[in-house]
Amino acid sequence: MKRAEEKTKKDAAWLLFFYSVPARPVSSRVKIWRRLAKAGAIQLKGAVYVLPYSERHYEFLQWLISEITAMKGDGAFVKARGLEGIKDSEIIELFNRQRERDYKGIEKRLVEIERQFNNIKKGGTAKKGKRLTELLSRIIKEFDGLRKIDFFSARAGRTLEAKIRGMKAEAKNLTGYTGKRAVSAVALVLRQAKDYQGRTWATRKRPYVDRMASAWLIKRFIDRDASFKFIDEEEIGHLNRDAAAFDIRGGEFTHQGDLCTFEALLKAFCIKDKGLKKIAEIVHELDMKDSKYTSNEAMGIEGIIIGITKTAKDDANALEKGMAIFEMLYASKT
Structure with a gap:
């Protein structure tokens, strides 16, 4: 810290x-x-x-x-x-205090689960053990979310992480719980891929998760001859008529309701694929941060993409590397 x-x-x-x-x-x-x-x-x-x-x-x-x-x-x-x-150190302290409070709330719930685990050892039912493991699973997901926003590594987070490791070891023989929610229905204008061939696809500079994933989706499933251009938001009104803008305010393909651009493209072009659906949940989680989905892979994918943004020579190089990541991720899902 x-x-x-x-x-x-x-x-x-x-x-x-x-x-x-x-x-x-x-x-x-x-x-x-x-x-x-x-x-x-x-x-x-x-x-x-x-x-x-x-x-x-x-x-x-x-x-x-x-x-x-x-x-x-x-x-x-x-x-x-x-x-x-206000000093920077004082702002950091404000962040750490908030995270300490968040961690303290989680710790209280873990103490209660730990107490009930001890009761099970003395003769509790398997059904009760399963219920507690489901609860522990949800708390761990909440903790993982907090770690992502613990920007200055509050001490309580490290202490709690060690406690969680111990509790996971205790519960390793009990069944956990995972669940996902469906993407919300949003009315979109439907498009046909044949009308978008050989286009220049414009998006914002400094590509990140949603733009990298969307560019890969475009090149892989919509327009194999697509080329990409990076612009500032105020330039969108000066694009050529045959250009298509995505993941940028005022663009033809961008966020719609609670859908990220990747999801909006899937719906607009009626692309249905189990592997893409799984990727959409990961992209949504990283881009929207609304707790709609939870994926164990998301944090790892984000770490790789952060590495790409730090090492890429330019925006085009970052996009190319990011698209390669999603190609490999798709291969793992199919």
Whole structure:
């Protein structure tokens, strides 16, 4: 943790997010609050939220503003280095305190499960053991989610991780639980692949999960002769008529409702494939961060993609490497 904090103090950059939505319906405000909390944002002062700067967080806030606009609200965010009136170390401490509180809540629930595991050893039923293992599985998924947003490695997280390893070992002979939810139905204009051959497909610069996956899907299942172009959002109105824009505000193929661009493309072109459905859940989880799906593979895929963004020579090279990852992932699913 000390090393992470020292690095942040030296070259810290923050994203400050401001928004307002209509008072009704209340669910809109709750939805945005949950999205921010899921991403690991903390409330700094009043209606100001803060996240450590990263390309992933920058992209997340861009899409969040799009959602807020659809709710007839307003939102904006800025990148800042060094905030007046508060030290970077103090901001880090705020993040760590929030994560400590989150971990403490999980620890309390684990203590109760541990107590009941001990009761089972004294003669409890297998049925009760299965129920407890299902509960432990859900708590572990919650913990894994917290680790993703524990940006400065709070001490309680490391302690809790060791405790969880021990409890998993105790429960290794009990059956766990996994479950997935279906993708929500969203009305989309249907397209035919034959009308999109040999196109230039434009998307935002600095490709990440959804754009890499979508580009692979386009090249693999929609337009084998596709070429890709990277633009700024304000350039979308200057594209040639035969260009198709994806995963960019105002683009022909982009987020729709609670669907990420990859899912929207699948629906628009009526592509049905079991392997692609599994990939869609992973992409959705990493891109939308709404807890709709849970995949054990997601964290590993994201780690590889982060490595790609750090080592790629340019956007085209990053996209090419990312597409290769999804080709291999698809091969593993079919």
